[in-house]
Amino acid sequence: MNIVVNGQSRDIAAGRLDQALDELGYGDAVVATAVNGDFVRVIERADRTLAEGDKLEVLAPMQGG
Amino acid sequence: MKVYGIDLASRLLLGTAQYPSPAILADAVRESGAEVVTVSLRRESGRERAGQDFWRLISELGVRVLPNTAGCHTVKEAVATAQMAREVFGTSWIKLEVIGDHETLQPDVFGLVEAAGVLARDGFEVFPYTTDDLGVGERLLEVGCKVLMPWGAPIGSARGLANPYALRSYRARFKDTPLIVDAGMGLPSHAAQAMELGYDGVLLNTAVAKAGDPVNMARAFRHGIEAGRAAFLADPMEQRDMASPSTPVFGMAFRT
Numbered sequence: 634m635n636i637v638v639n640g641q642s643r644d645i646a647a648g649r650l651d652q653a654l655d656e657l658g659y660g661d662a663v664v665a666t667a668v669n670g671d672f673v674r675v676i677e678r679a680d681r682t683l684a685e686g687d688k689l690e691v692l693a694p695m696q697g698g
Numbered sequence: 699m700k701v702y703g704i705d706l707a708s709r710l711l712l713g714t715a716q717y718p719s720p721a722i723l724a725d726a727v728r729e730s731g732a733e734v735v736t737v738s739l740r741r742e743s744g745r746e747r748a749g750q751d752f753w754r755l756i757s758e759l760g761v762r763v764l765p766n767t768a769g770c771h772t773v774k775e776a777v778a779t780a781q782m783a784r785e786v787f788g789t790s791w792i793k794l795e796v797i798g799d800h801e802t803l804q805p806d807v808f809g810l811v812e813a814a815g816v817l818a819r820d821g822f823e824v825f826p827y828t829t830d831d832l833g834v835g836e837r838l839l840e841v842g843c844k845v846l847m848p849w850g851a852p853i854g855s856a857r858g859l860a861n862p863y864a865l866r867s868y869r870a871r872f873k874d875t876p877l878i879v880d881a882g883m884g885l886p887s888h889a890a891q892a893m894e895l896g897y898d899g900v901l902l903n904t905a906v907a908k909a910g911d912p913v914n915m916a917r918a919f920r921h922g923i924e925a926g927r928a929a930f931l932a933d934p935m936e937q938r939d940m941a942s943p944s945t946p947v948f949g950m951a952f953r954t
Contacts, residue, residue: 694749694756697736
């Protein structure tokens with residue numbers, strides 16, 4: 634299945650968000666997620682299925698002003 | 699200074715971006731005396747995980763974090779970013795930015811008020827980056843903000859207080875609201891001026907991060923803000939148009 638991860642096209646096998654994060658290498662990283670512009674909480678990731686063309690954002694702490 | 703029920707001894711809130719190195723950032727934060735630092739969220743690579751190292755550094759500093767929604771241009775973006783920040787950083791504080799103009803980074807005040815209302819109803823404690831417009835300030839309070847952060851000058855411009863008159867009026871209008879001047883500082887004297895006007899605090903980043911010696915500039919801003927606050931509390935004298943001798947004239951020699 635092809636989805637867009639942080640603006641880049643990626644082919645993944647996982648069908649759920651929690652599985653996709655593992656497959657993409659995030660593992661235990663401290664990140665927040667949104668699918669198609671909507672925030673998906675950590676506890677909701679296992680219930681969030683992904684579909685072809687979904688836009689996934691994976692954000693982490695960064696310097697800010 | 700008390701914001702959202704939290705007492706802060708330092709009136710300087712410091713940004714964490716653009717420092718020459720993580721070590722200099724850490725030293726600057728310590729030297730500034732700041733108890734609150736601003737942070738952000740950005741896209742993370744599953745391979746590089748750059749954000750994880752940064753978060754470890756900030757956690758070790760033992761300071762409170764104020765996540766921002768920098769770069770957001772719509773209410774939807776800002777609200778989603780705030781929700782993600784609350785989960786990652788474990789705080790309901792959010793420095794709300796809804797940018798309206800690419801050149802000046804001036805807030806979109808209509809989107810700002812709308813986003814502030816959405817977030818306040820969702821339990822966020824909102825620190826809105828706003829202009830010095832009194833009406834917008836009123837609307838922000840009406841939708842649930844307990845702190846206001848009018849700009850001093852455009853972000854990163856180092857121009858100091860572009861409109862001291864407007865900021866004086868703002869302070870006079872919102873007597874009981876914590877007010878923090880956010881953005882546009884270049885020198886400690888700029889921050890001191892904001893404090894002399896009676897502002898409760900100053901939030902800045904670039905002026906320290908882009909100084910030749912960020913650590914010493916952080917110390918200078920700490921002292922500038924402390925000096926400005928002390929001057930405000932000391933009740934400065936009124937300005938005069940004409941000179942008035944400070945040395946007593948009474949008893950002068952050579953007078954008839």
